[in-house]
Amino acid sequence: MRLSLPLTLGLLFLAAVAPAAAQEGNALSPGVLDEAALPGVMAKAVDSFIIPGYRDLSQATAELDEKSAALCATPSAETLEETRSAFSDLVQKWSAIEIIRLGPALEQNRFERFLFYPDRKSTGLKQVQAILAKRDESATKTDSLKTKSVAVQGLGALEYVLYGTGAETLTGTEGDFRCRYGTAIAQNLTTIAGELLAAWEKPDGLQPVWKSPSPDNPLFRDNKEAATELLGVLVHSVEMIKDQRLRPFYGGAIDGKTDEGRPKLAIYWRSGNTMRSIAGNLRGLQTLFNVAGMENLLPADSRSIAGSVNFLFKTLIGTAERVEGPIDAALADKKQRSRLDFIALNAADLLDRLNRDFGGAIGLGAGFSFADGD
Incomplete structure (x- = not known):
């Protein structure tokens, strides 16, 4: 398959940043969660993303x-x-x-x-x-x-x-x-x-539960459990985009198939909101990642992981927004399909970076996998 220029550039960038992330992960074994930063991150997730979003x-x-x-x-x-x-x-x-x-x-x-x-x-x-x-x-x-x-x-x-x-x-x-x-x-x-x-x-509802992990907290007994929940939001959502939103109508690039796709399995296909919704999912995830200050959970020498995560978010959002028109027409167009190829490939990479690189760097043990529900 001939790769488009954005896809080629994206792959070159990811090839360049991957060794740095891997080196950081190896240097910090096990990783270390910045526990002092955790309460503030959780508070911002609630006050600056969840409540405004609702x-x-x-x-x-x-x-x-x-x-x-x-x-x-x-x-x-x-x-x-x-x-x-x-x-x-x-x-x-x-x-x-x-x-x-x-x-x-x-x-x-x-x-x-x-x-x-x-x-x-x-x-x-x-x-x-x-x-x-x-x-x-x-x-x-x-x-x-x-x-x-x-x-x-x-x-x-x-x-x-x-x-x-x-x-x-x-x-x-x-x-x-x-x-x-x-x-x-x-x-x-x-x-x-x-x-x-x-x-x-509600001030005495979920807010104190999210903002103040403690042994008597019904959800988060410590900072690590709270960090796991927050990062899990991102990991499970990227997995959802990849497997539930993209795969049903566009299994080709993910499964190695060359079929023309199944547009009527796409979410919101009647209203033409399929790719706008996927872009919205990704934009919401990037907003949560940044407004909550999740980078602050990383050790100082692992901060470049956040940079590569943000690059992937930005590139995926931009590509999803460029898949235009009805989804059946996009599937039939060679240029549009190359953009779907890009999204399929890099959504999998984003999942890996969040699950393995970020999770490992904040102290989740070897073999831990949000994607597997562990």
Whole structure:
């Protein structure tokens, strides 16, 4: 396969930085966590990333709720476009904060209710289509909607309402039921986002648990456990991007195959938000890494690991943003596929650098693997 110039340059850079990272890892065996820096890093993760991220999410859901209601009140091509724009904005806000897949996000099935993916057997799609076909009025009321399958009350269901077969009816009175169902989903998402924000804003809730590791802390008995959780957010999220977001529709570069891909397995393919979402995931991870000051957890002579991690984040984000247009068209275009090749290759390298290099440098023992769930 002929490599594009960005890919070639990226590989040359990584070949240059890899020996330095490896030397640092060998020089510090075992690695050393800067325990004095840990409480401040955890506090910044909460105050400067998690809480602002959920605030942005809450605002985006409220905006979508408002636009959805306006579409139902005055159906037209213009109000449909405004609602779709609000949906895409919400996808961006969610993509940045969905990496915090722990605590309140896991309680009451909030994560799956917000985003049910992957839907490998199209179970959720069939349920959404059934609601629309039967005009199930219980799906238009938030109290009853939230008791239904998680697959019919989140972003995936709303994407189908706004972009799937029959969505053109939303510009007129024929789409009244469909619109009311979509508005109920938007209201449901607003409620979930508000619950997530409230859980993290509560002063005597998760904040002291994250900020003050101690023997009587219910989550983190010491600084090492807290550091493991925080780094695990990055490691598991990169693994998710590589294996759950990229692999389903683009297995070729990862598995050594040359097939043309499976665009309809891509997340948000109907709305064209696939690569924007992946870029948003990566941007959220880089923001967390930097605003929390995770570099400060490293010993002084291992700080270049943070530099190589940031380089990979920046390059992957930029490349994902350059994969343009519908995902089926991107898969059919040689230049676009070379960018997907680059993302697949370097996401695996980023995972290794976080899991092995960074983890090893802050004192996680030999053989420790976030990716394996150890």
